[in-house]
Amino acid sequence: MSTPAGPDDGPRPVDVLTVVSTTQVTPAVRRVTLTGSPEAVAAAGPTLALLVPRVDDPAPRWPEVARDGRIVWPQGSHGVSLRSYTARRQDPATGEVDVDFVLHGDGPAATWAAAAVPGAVLAVASAAPLGDAPAGWLLLAGDETALPAISRVLAAAAPDARGIALLEVAGAAEEQHLAHPPGVELRWLHRGDAAPGEAPLLADAIAALDRPEGEDLFAWVAAESATVRAARADLRRRWGLGRGQHHAIGYWRRGRAMSPAG
Template structure:
C-alpha cells in the first residue's frame, strides 16, 4: 500500500480552497479495542467501527493520527473527489499510510501493526495506544499486487502486513519465495503461505534498520525464473527498494505490469507504514 514517502504531517501544508459543506463528508473514526505486542518491535492495534467503515479501510489505509491523548481531534473532511480537506490552523493530525493486517467487517474489527522503533507520530501514538484511543481513516487503496504462477515478495518489518495478505490470497498452486528482513529471530512472525512459496527470513543481526543490503543481496542471488507468469512485489526502505527494482528491471527484465516496488520509508525520516 501505499504512498508513504509522499505523506507528510498535515500541519504546515498550504491552505486550499474549502468546498461547500454539502461537498464534504466526515472521515471515519475508529476506536481502539485492544493492543498487544506481536514481537518486541511490532505492536498490533485492534480498531472497531461499523462494518461499512471497516470494509472501506484497506487493504492500504490512509490513517489520520492525532496527538497522543487528544480526546477530541480536529479531524479533516473528505471532498467528493476524495481529496482531504484540512481544517484551518494547527490541528495536530498527521497523515500516514499503513496496511491493514486483518479486516473483519462482520465483526467490525480492523488490525493494524505498527513498527515501534522511531519517533514519528504513528509509532509514538501506537506506543501509547490504549483502549478508547481514536484513529481516523481517510481512504483505502489496493496493495498493487497481481496474481501470477510465480511470486517474488521482498520486504522488511514495515511490509509484513502487506506480504501476509498477499500470501493469504495467493492461489494454492503459487510458487516462489518471500524474502523477509527483520532484526533477528525474535521478530519473525507466523505467516500462512502456499506450499510452493518458501519463506526466507533475513536477520540484520545488530545492523540498524535501513543500513543493511540483505534484501538487495538476496534478490541478486536468485536466478531469474523461466517464463513470464511472474510478479514481484517489494517494499522496504527507499534505497533498498531502488537497488532491488534496478535488478528486477535489468537482469530479470520485468515489465511495468510484472512488478510493484515502493519505498515504504526513508532512513533518517520517520517510518510511515508497518506494511
C-alpha cells in the same frame, strides 16, 4: 470510503475507528485492534491513509475528504498526522480491523501505537489496493513494515502458487507466523545489529536470485526507499520485468518523516 457524500456533495467526514485492544506481536511490532461501523471496517483496507492524532491531544480536529479524494485540512493547528499503513486483517462480521505498527521509536504513528489503549481513536481518510497481481511465480520482499501486506498477498495467492518471500527483520524474535502456499518459500533475513534500512540484505538477496525461466512472474517489494530503488532497478534490468509484472514501493525513508501533511 464508507460514508456517503453529503446532500451538497461537499467534503465528507473521515471514518473514526476506536481501539479495542492491543497485542505485542513481537518486541518491535504492536498490533492495534480497532472497531468502527461495519461500512467503515469493510472499507478500511488493505492499504490505509491513517489520520493519527497526537498522543497528548485529547481533541484532534479531523480533516474532511473532498469528492476528488483530496484531504481538506482544518485551518490552524489540528494535531493530526497522515501516515500510510496496512490493515493486516479486516473483518466486517466482527467489526474489527488489525493494524500492525512497527515501534521504530520516532514519529507520530509509532508514538501513537506505543501509547494506544482501549478507547483511543484514529481515523481513516482513504484506502487503496496492495498493488499485487495473480501470478504462478511470486517474488515477495520486504521488511517489518511490509509484513502485514505480504501476509495478505500470501493469503490471496493461489494454493498452487510458487515462489519466494524474502523477509528482513532484526532477528529471530521478530519472525512472525505467515500462512503461505506450500510452494512459496519463506526466507527470513536477520539484520542483527545493523539499523533498519542500513543493511543491504534485501537488495543482496534479490541480486542473488536467478530469474525463474518460463514462469508467469510477479514481484512485490516494499521496504526502506533506497533498498526498494536498488531492488526495482535490479528486477527491471536483470529480470526484464515490465510495469505490469512488479510493484516496488518505498514504505519509509531513513531520516525523513513520511508525510509532509504530518
